[in-house]
Amino acid sequence: MELVTSAEMRAIDARTIEEFGIPQAILMENAGRAVAEEARRHAGAAGRGTDFGWLVLAGKGNNGGDGLVCARHLRDMGCRVAVLYAESPDRMQGAAALQRDIAARLGIPARVFAQPELGGDITDAGWFDGCDGLIDALLGTGSAGEPREPYASLIEAAVKSGLPVVAVDIPSGLDADTGAVAKACIRAESTVALAYAKRGLHQHPGAAHAGEVVVRRIGIPAGEAERAGVNTYLLNADSLQAKLGLSFPLPRTEDSHKGTYGHVLVAAGSALMSGAGLLSARAALRAGSGLVSWAQPAAAAPGLRGFAPEIMLRAVQDEGTGEWRQVKPERLAEAASGADALVIGPGMGRWEGDGAWLRSLLERVQAPVLVDADALNMIADACAQPGAWPQRNAPTVITPHPGEMARLAGLTVPQTQRDRIGLARDYAARHGVTVVLKGARTVVASPDGRAFVNTTGNPGMATGGAGDALAGIIGSLLGQGLNALEAAAYGVYWHGLAGDRAAASRPQAASLIAGDIVEAL
Numbered sequence: 001m002e003l004v005t006s007a008e009m010r011a012i013d014a015r016t017i018e019e020f021g022i023p024q025a026i027l028m029e030n031a032g033r034a035v036a037e038e039a040r041r042h043a044g045a046a047g048r049g050t051d052f053g054w055l056v057l058a059g060k061g062n063n064g065g066d067g068l069v070c071a072r073h074l075r076d077m078g079c080r081v082a083v084l085y086a087e088s089p090d091r092m093q094g095a096a097a098l099q100r101d102i103a104a105r106l107g108i109p110a111r112v113f114a115q116p117e118l119g120g121d122i123t124d125a126g127w128f129d130g131c132d133g134l135i136d137a138l139l140g141t142g143s144a145g146e147p148r149e150p151y152a153s154l155i156e157a158a159v160k161s162g163l164p165v166v167a168v169d170i171p172s173g174l175d176a177d178t179g180a181v182a183k184a185c186i187r188a189e190s191t192v193a194l195a196y197a198k199r200g201l202h203q204h205p206g207a208a209h210a211g212e213v214v215v216r217r218i219g220i221p222a223g224e225a226e227r228a229g230v231n232t233y234l235l236n237a238d239s240l241q242a243k244l245g246l247s248f249p250l251p252r253t254e255d256s257h258k259g260t261y262g263h264v265l266v267a268a269g270s271a272l273m274s275g276a277g278l279l280s281a282r283a284a285l286r287a288g289s290g291l292v293s294w295a296q297p298a299a300a301a302p303g304l305r306g307f308a309p310e311i312m313l314r315a316v317q318d319e320g321t322g323e324w325r326q327v328k329p330e331r332l333a334e335a336a337s338g339a340d341a342l343v344i345g346p347g348m349g350r351w352e353g354d355g356a357w358l359r360s361l362l363e364r365v366q367a368p369v370l371v372d373a374d375a376l377n378m379i380a381d382a383c384a385q386p387g388a389w390p391q392r393n394a395p396t397v398i399t400p401h402p403g404e405m406a407r408l409a410g411l412t413v414p415q416t417q418r419d420r421i422g423l424a425r426d427y428a429a430r431h432g433v434t435v436v437l438k439g440a441r442t443v444v445a446s447p448d449g450r451a452f453v454n455t456t457g458n459p460g461m462a463t464g465g466a467g468d469a470l471a472g473i474i475g476s477l478l479g480q481g482l483n484a485l486e487a488a489a490y491g492v493y494w495h496g497l498a499g500d501r502a503a504a505s506r507p508q509a510a511s512l513i514a515g516d517i518v519e520a521l
């Protein structure tokens, strides 16, 4: 499923109207009817059916027009319905004005929230008396910036009322492109996205304000998003198939052997953090690798014998202390030369000169590499400038959490979170790497511009080691021959799904630990 920006949606709308001659009024009719149907479903789920009083909050743009169509259909379904215009309905134009006139002729009761020129008082408390739910048709994709008055006050009053809200297209006050929310922003129980889901509905904090997102067709011909060059998608089993040609689970042929499924080398873990390496290596095994080797500085390797019988230990020459700082990059590159993928970083620690060390390693390794955790911070120190990234022919996937992304991009964490899709995509294109920006609704971005927003996972996965498991999974998939975007997208989806399965099998998500995710793969 495509995720669009406001500008992309406007272009698609315009082409539908101008090129195919489908009138705006028809799109609006379909939109409003779809919202009415979802609103009725919502009331039905609350055990109320048509015995429900709806108040439609209508702005002056086309979002408000959709709301008026919705009001008409709710009325025809037998619901009680009234309209509260945010500002004078005289300011409506075009298709929205047409709906205003129809609603008036039908006698749908209407009031105006703020009409200062008529002595209107926005502090009046009785706006929502006698209604059971709100339709938010104040602001849609045509709005920009913080809602201005009287919209801000009406939104705040609506939130304060505690009434359930069904939002038209986006909750008013939400940035449709980034998911940022204004101080005044509707909190909807459900949002009926028209034609396509807007990106902001699937990025936090917007996602929490959108509630359940239902996408409804409104008459825009199929394939128009693709034609308009939209290349951001929701990540689920359907899009893995449709956009990347990957079936879930991946097929395994009968006539195969361990050599068929790749050999992954995991260079991770150190004296006090060996668990990070073990989790990554186990995750790689559970994700289907034929062989998994766990690389360790030679002096540290003997102490790790026997932890996991399926994992091979690979001792890499050091100078006797068992520390990564003593392992020459060329030695580790040599160890990786027989592998189909390298996972590097979790629990490795940091040391003086580690940025140059990592760059030298990455430039020598011919296999695809997954870079995580400490290795990302090494990169942040050594390679932040464009062109300073290691020159590699094989793919590189990086899996930063917001803190690591902030260091990589030279931003603060809030800046990083402001437009996660935009940032991940920009970083991927600039440095030629595939970016997995972790956190709720993980973003996967490819240097070619394609991006996916994940749908799986839960807050129980906010636990130490969950990232190490993800690194092992994606490394495993790289080793099995998936390309960087395929491995990253598939791995992120699967990791979240395993986390959801593991959480469901426990009394509460909070007790989930990383090993549960690995075992649930």
Ligand SMILES: NC(=O)C1=CN([C@@H]2O[C@H](COP(=O)(O)OP(=O)(O)OC[C@H]3O[C@@H](n4cnc5c(N)ncnc54)[C@H](O)[C@@H]3O)[C@@H](O)[C@H]2O)[C@@H](O)CC1
Pocket: 010, 013, 014, 017, 024, 027, 028, 031, 059, 060, 061, 062, 063, 064, 065, 066, 138, 139, 140, 141, 142, 143, 144, 145, 146, 147, 148, 149, 151, 168, 169, 170, 194, 218
């Ligand atoms: N364009 C189309 O063909 C279709 C549009 N549809 C609906 O139309 C919406 C977009 O409509 P519009 O482009 O008319 O815009 P909106 O209805 O989203 O609202 C924008 C209106 O609010 C004003 N405004 C902008 N920023 C504001 C702010 N920060 N505070 C207060 N007011 C602000 C603008 O002057 C404009 O009048 C969609 O979200 C969707 O609901 C649907 O009817 C389907 C077809």
Ligand SMILES: [K+]
Pocket: 063, 136, 137, 138, 139, 140, 167, 168, 169, 170, 171, 172
């Ligand atoms: K809205």
